[in-house]
Amino acid sequence: MHGRQAPVRGRRRAPVARALRARGRHDHRPPRPGARVSRPRVVALGGGHGLAATLSALRLVSDQITAVVTVADDGGSSGRLRAEFDVLPPGDLRMALAALCNDDEWGTTWAAVLQHRFAGEGPLGGHSLGNLLILSLWEHYGDTVRGLDMVGRLLSARGRVLPMAAVPLTIEAVVRGLDPGDPEALSTVTGQASVAKTPGQVASIAVVPQEPPASPEAVQAIDEAGWVVLGPGSWFTSVIPHLLVPELRAALVRTPARRLLNLNLELDTSETSGFTAERHLEVLAAHAPELRLDVVLADPSVVADEQALRQAAQQLGAELVVAEVATAGSPGQHDSLRLAAAYRDIMS
Known part of the structure; x- marks a missing residue:
């Protein structure tokens, strides 16, 4: 994990920072209802602990939440x-x-x-x-x-x-580095549990069946949303699979909602070994090149090169927002109140 950098002028983090100072660094009250400008209709996509972190924060700032969940476990x-x-x-x-x-x-x-x-x-x-x-x-x-x-x-x-889909899915990953005699050779790893712990580097993923039917209710929720939040979560097994369901992907592209991508607090995992924050965005774009974003949210602990990350976000049409959303003393764990404050400032 990359160390934190000093604040950079122009970084959009002041509203969140002011909210945290107003509450006190260790004040764990949720954002005050009176501070809400609106109650956005939000759809959050993901799975596992990452989606749970998003939902724990979102329920403090909105009472119109729909979670669209991966079904490949x-x-x-x-x-x-x-x-x-x-x-x-x-x-x-x-x-x-x-x-x-x-x-x-x-x-x-x-x-x-x-x-x-x-x-x-x-x-x-x-x-x-x-x-x-x-x-x-x-x-x-x-x-x-x-x-x-x-x-x-x-x-x-x-x-x-x-x-997210009406049928259970199987993840198939193309993985590099599993053959000690040929580190560049590509292999196929099948199953979410196996992909999540592969010692190789995941190059791309697909789902079986190849064009699974989406949940119609999930598609409708995305079409009617004011905001769509993608991530955090295991990049190849919780985040990107949503882009591999054709009807869901089409809804994400056409929705009038604003789209927020929430980067992980831990970038270098078994699935994403050696990945920078920018590489996460590049992989997402490779799986859905037509998808545009509005905001990329990142904790400063994962920003090694802010200019490079800002440029990568701009390639997807997005503004980079850097805000402290990790639990103090536990850099790999989201603080639901800090994350709620960041969501509130972005969505207001």
């Missing part, structure tokens, strides 16, 4: 349920629902219950209760979206959670 409890019942993997959907729970007793209790994972080596061992609840409602209604909506009602979730 093939590991752990989700992978087992997907293989046994031929359903969408529920894990990332569950995490998104938990992130949208309120901070009151009802919300915190149900979020914890939803995330509870059974111990032991028996048939339940390793399964999340939330995954089983979601699967039960899917079987009861015979309707994926209706089942998710019912879980959201039970939790009093502050938004809606939708799958």
